[in-house]
Amino acid sequence: MTVLVFLASSLTNADNIYVSCTGDNTIMKFDSSGNMSTFASGQDGPDGLAFDRSGNLYATNYGNETIRKFDSSGNESIFASGLYSPSGLAFDSGGNLYAASYFGKSITKFDSSGHGSLFASSSSYLQGLAFDESGYLYASGYNGGTIIKFDPSGNGSIFASGLSNPVGLAFDASGYLYVANYNIGTINKFDSTGNGSLFASGLSNPTGLAFDSSGYLYAVEVGAIMKFDSSGNGSVFASGLSIPQFIATQIPEPATLLLLGLGGLMLRKRRA
Numbered sequence: 001m002t003v004l005v006f007l008a009s010s011l012t013n014a015d016n017i018y019v020s021c022t023g024d025n026t027i028m029k030f031d032s033s034g035n036m037s038t039f040a041s042g043q044d045g046p047d048g049l050a051f052d053r054s055g056n057l058y059a060t061n062y063g064n065e066t067i068r069k070f071d072s073s074g075n076e077s078i079f080a081s082g083l084y085s086p087s088g089l090a091f092d093s094g095g096n097l098y099a100a101s102y103f104g105k106s107i108t109k110f111d112s113s114g115h116g117s118l119f120a121s122s123s124s125y126l127q128g129l130a131f132d133e134s135g136y137l138y139a140s141g142y143n144g145g146t147i148i149k150f151d152p153s154g155n156g157s158i159f160a161s162g163l164s165n166p167v168g169l170a171f172d173a174s175g176y177l178y179v180a181n182y183n184i185g186t187i188n189k190f191d192s193t194g195n196g197s198l199f200a201s202g203l204s205n206p207t208g209l210a211f212d213s214s215g216y217l218y219a220v221e222v223g224a225i226m227k228f229d230s231s232g233n234g235s236v237f238a239s240g241l242s243i244p245q246f247i248a249t250q251i252p253e254p255a256t257l258l259l260l261g262l263g264g265l266m267l268r269k270r271r272a
Contacts, residue, residue, distance in 0.1 A: 015212040015249050019220060020046035020059060023242025027059060027070075030225070032212075034238045040074050048129075049208075049248040050089035050097065057248070058097060060086035067099060067110075080114045088169075088246065090129035090137065100126040100139060107139065107150070120154035128169040128209070128246075130177070132192075138177060140166040147179060147190070160194045168209035168246070170217065180206035180219060187219060187228075200232040208247035220244045 014032035021028055022045050029039040040046075044063030051057055057070040062085050069079040079097075084104035091097055097110040102125050109119040124141030126148075131137055137150040142165050149159035160179070168180040177190040182205050189199040200219075208220040217228040218237060225244065227237040 015214075017210070017212070017218060017225070017237075018049055018057060018248045018250070019208070019225065019241060020049055020245045020247075021242045022046060022245055025063075026242070027057070028241060028244075030238055034225075036238060036240075040068075040070055040076060043068070047245050048087050048089035048099065049246045050091055051248055051250050052091055052097070053095060055250070057250075058089055060089060060099060062086055062102070067097070067114075080110055080116055083108065087127050088129040088139070090131055092131055092137070093135060098129055098137060100129050102126060102142070107137070107154075118154075120150050120156055122148060122156060124148065127167045128180075130169040130171055132171060132177070133175055138169055140169055140179065142166065142182075147177070160188075160190055160196055163188065167207045168220070170209035170211055172211055172217070173215060178209055178217060180209050182206060185221075187217075187232075200228055200234055202234075207245055210247045210249040212249050218247055218249065220247050 017030040018039060019028045025043040026038055027040040027046055029037050044061045046059050047062050048060040055072050058079060059068045061068055065083045066078050067080040069077050085102040086099050087102045088100040095112055098119060099108050105125060106121045107119045108116045110116045124144040126139045127142050128140040129137060135152055139148045141148055145161060145163040146158050147160040148156045150156045163181055164184040165182040166179045167182045170178045175192055178199060179188045185203040186198060187200040188196045190196045204222040206219045206221045210218050215230055219226045223241050224239040225237045226234045228234045
């Protein structure tokens with residue numbers, strides 16, 4: 001199952017965009033016009049974001065090593081605790097939640113009750129996570145400049161290499177994988193065999209990536225969100241954010257839910 005999960009064909013509502021901001025410990029919400037409001041505050045280093053199929057938002061907090069769960073009204077509860085520097089999040093087709101551990105160099109799998117087990121380990125500091133349509137999980141190896149592909153049993157292999165501190169990952173509707181390169185300010189596009197090309201450049205330390213239902217790619221950079229069309233032409237979607245990190249996109253009504261790609265960063269240079 002791909003990271004794009006259609007539960008219904010109706011697209012009558014505009015997408016909502018959610019961004020974690022470590023500068024002021026908030027999760028911000030944007031409508032399709034870029035109007036901003038605070039969805040949740042009082043977080044402790046909010047980072048990875050992912051929606052489940054019921055419209056609940058999950059967020060990692062690396063400061064207190066938890067995963068928080070929010071309903072559509074912003075009511076908060078602790079889904080899981082005791083994680084080691086949790087980073088990117090992604091759901092599989094069965095509703096299991098996967099969380100990357102940056103310093104732990106591992107991925108933990110959680111069932112719907114919050115019970116976790118080790119899914120995979122790595123030699124790299126892991127950040128963004130995303131599933132392809134066949135159920136393979138992709139993870140960005142920040143320090144190794146690689147994208148690692150894991151089969152459903154947790155066996156990993158190198159999908160792409162030679163990247164510059166990759167962070168955010170997102171699949172488009174055609175199955176192409178997009179990767180944000182933090183250090184050099186670019187986004188690369190990969191086909192299913194790992195062949196890559198430059199999609200966009202000139203960004204300022206890009207981190208999280210996500211697609212909306214119309215095929216536009218949103219990229220988090222320093223203090224802002226950029227919006228790209230399919231040709232890589234970019235414009236500023238929103239600005240004035242306080243150290244934004246991960247991004248997730250959702251159509252408001254659960255009956256028309258669309259979950260999209262994830263990615264992000266906790267400003268690793270200050271933590272490494």
